Amino acid sequence: MSEPNLDQYEVFAVRYATRMAPAHDWFIGASPDEPARRMDYFVWVVRNSSRTIVLDTGHSAEVAAKRGRDYLRSPVDGVRALGIDPAKVEQVVLSHMHWDHVGNTTQFPSATFCIQASEMAFYTGGAVRHGRFRRSIETEDIVNLVRANYDGRLRFNEGDEELAPGVSLHLVGGHTIGSQIMRVKTARGWVVLASDATHSYDEIEQQRPFPTLHNLEEMCKGWETVNRLADSPAHVIPGHDALVMERYPAIGPGEPLIVRLA
Ligand SMILES: [Zn+2]
Numbered sequence: 001m002s003e004p005n006l007d008q009y010e011v012f013a014v015r016y017a018t019r020m021a022p023a024h025d026w027f028i029g030a031s032p033d034e035p036a037r038r039m040d041y042f043v044w045v046v047r048n049s050s051r052t053i054v055l056d057t058g059h060s061a062e063v064a065a066k067r068g069r070d071y072l073r074s075p076v077d078g079v080r081a082l083g084i085d086p087a088k089v090e091q092v093v094l095s096h097m098h099w100d101h102v103g104n105t106t107q108f109p110s111a112t113f114c115i116q117a118s119e120m121a122f123y124t125g126g127a128v129r130h131g132r133f134r135r136s137i138e139t140e141d142i143v144n145l146v147r148a149n150y151d152g153r154l155r156f157n158e159g160d161e162e163l164a165p166g167v168s169l170h171l172v173g174g175h176t177i178g179s180q181i182m183r184v185k186t187a188r189g190w191v192v193l194a195s196d197a198t199h200s201y202d203e204i205e206q207q208r209p210f211p212t213l214h215n216l217e218e219m220c221k222g223w224e225t226v227n228r229l230a231d232s233p234a235h236v237i238p239g240h241d242a243l244v245m246e247r248y249p250a251i252g253p254g255e256p257l258i259v260r261l262a
Pocket residue numbers: 098100101196239240
């Protein structure tokens with residue numbers, strides 16, 4: 001038997017919600033003639049025989065109902081469907097603090113949450129007096145992360161950092177002040193889980209900015225960083241594109257909810 005590669009991982013996208021989104025929700029300056037596209041909501045799982053890392057924690061059924069998203073199942077149950085006990089997951093990475101990425105954290109009671117220090121500072125600071133920033137967050141999610149911090153369960157990244165052999169986190173900003181992406185070594189090469197550094201394939205390939213943003217120049221530089229860290233455009237995994245469910249093989253029967261990315 002050969003030794004397992006402990007710096008190499010399997011990667012899964014776990015779809016948990018969806019909606020039809022008009023083009024102007026995807027791109028600044030979209031034409032009214034452009035068709036709506038299906039926007040999917042994901043969390044991601046990176047694992048090998050010695051380690052499991054969950055990227056983002058999605059949102060709850062209650063928040064989906066409030067915000068008009070079609071909830072397919074809890075992303076925590078999606079993680080369970082991969083044979084992982086969420087109560088035992090020790091490493092969770094949060095790409096950024098928007099409502100669709102940092103719900104459900106209380107369902108990972110053993111986890112340390114890795115987040116960029118600038119992101120936590122921003123969403124617990126004065127900027128959220130502006131309604132435009134506040135509308136992208138759920139207060140309870142932020143409070144839960146403050147509690148986790150006081151329990152010693154937040155790990156603050158500042159910039160780029162190796163999380164584990166074969167897994168690194170990279171600050172890109174742009175979409176939010178402290179948005180980070182994850183680079184993972186896999187059997188097919190270096191894959192980048194971009195989360196909302198690019199919501200869709202078209203965003204990064206056609207350089208079409210997403211309407212919710214912190215800094216446009218950093219968003220553009222973030223696309224460069226994603227492309228530099230991925231082995232090819234086919235190694236880039238956007239954060240909300242329904243095409244991910246078509247381009248990768250489904251795990252399990254019925255309507256695809258989990259695909260294997262590598
Ligand atoms: Zn998002």
